[in-house]
Amino acid sequence: MNIYTRTGDEGKTSVIGGRVDKDNIRVEAYGTVDELNCFVGSAISLMKEDKYPDMIPHLLQIQHELFDCASDLAIYKPGIREFKVKKEMVDQLEKWIDLYDEETEDIKRFILPGGSQVSSAMHVCRTVCRRAERRVVTLAKEQEINSEVRKYLNRLSDLFFTVARTANVREGLADVEYIRSAEVFRKRK
């Protein structure tokens, strides 16, 4: 099969329902979601089955859902197709956050992103996710988008934060608090 079609050599490319410049903010947005998806794949590749029997399937489901995000973002004119990202997917992320949150102690201060390789990889996902969210926010200013995608990404970076902390707990590693930080985290529920 020929994966390369040479059709994008001059800087133009196809989206669902149209053709745009490769540096179009829409392409930048789903391109960053694609990049995030790869870092999630990298993180999973570091996880041993026995220590992360729950995280692996959760993250694999998230990889499918990041494709759903990219699909919705790739639609040139809303209405061509039904959107794939639904409110229930955001709700599911919240349930997972609550679940993993029980394994960690409450924090009051910022923590250094790091610890085990798995935890560090989750922190990388957290910040690349936030970069993707920023690109989607820019896109949404210019064109109509599925607003559930924005919510999904916002919640997803919080899930990655929680999973990063849980991973260190499971490795028996303590998170290091940022020394000059005040008490920035507050109880909310």
Add this chain to the structure above:
Amino acid sequence: MNIYTRTGDEGKTSVIGGRVDKDNIRVEAYGTVDELNCFVGSAISLMKEDKYPDMIPHLLQIQHELFDCASDLAIYKPGIREFKVKKEMVDQLEKWIDLYDEETEDIKRFILPGGSQVSSAMHVCRTVCRRAERRVVTLAKEQEINSEVRKYLNRLSDLFFTVARTANVREGLADVEYIRSAEVFRKRK
């Protein structure tokens, strides 16, 4: 030797043949190529000689060629120097794609970026390469560039995709298809 010259502390920096702001799109473009080059280095560092005797030298050559790309992009005014990236380098990438492609089965659907550590690292390279391509496309709108660089990067992300899939084959891992995807890949040749 003093690596630090402090000359860039105020936000200006030198390109070949001039001095520009550090956030100039030209600097952004070759800076992203440099970032990509580092992810390629990371990927190689994960590869064992016996399983990847062909990929390691190919990727090392690509690292040299990414410097060629950065060199060409760093030239402030075309004409100061001959360009380094030539059509033959793009052709070579296509030959490698065809070569690795033979080790994998044809696909019809998108696959989750992941599997082994090496494969995941290749997918990261794939998407950072596409980010670099986007930056070069933006630069090309504003200033004359060597258009072979754009083609090189376009082909390179397809090579990374093919190598990512081949790496999973060599590790005995099956790629996971994106569940909600239709048949998006078509035979071309």
Add this chain to the structure above:
Amino acid sequence: MNIYTRTGDEGKTSVIGGRVDKDNIRVEAYGTVDELNCFVGSAISLMKEDKYPDMIPHLLQIQHELFDCASDLAIYKPGIREFKVKKEMVDQLEKWIDLYDEETEDIKRFILPGGSQVSSAMHVCRTVCRRAERRVVTLAKEQEINSEVRKYLNRLSDLFFTVARTANVREGLADVEYIRSAEVFRKRK
């Protein structure tokens, strides 16, 4: 504790002393510093105590200082709070560069970013740091910032370069010179 507050779902978020769009250049700048901090955490997670007894504490201190950078950048209107990044922190980076520099041979040409996993990870930090620097330079054009942050990041990418080279020395690996490069590095002191 509830990490997710849902307050950012509509694309706005809070900085220290105000509320802005999530794709505001200020958020982009400290968001990129946060991303860099995660790659530093990843790099540390690859380092064995016995081979990197000096680098680990140095990099951990840098992680704290990257929070200081992010704090300063997150201040909406200068004057609300005293800045955290001071000239002494930049001086300290220079001392570390001089220190690690002694372990490596002088170079005259560009080197391929790679070698060991630790060295490659340092090169990734180097280029993500330069991306953060570019974002800070853009921010500084629009709004007043703590200019020590810009200097800190400029010096930090040079430190990462030096540490990357030192790491390969400690692993007994030789850096590969870019074949088509001229002599680009010059003695400065």
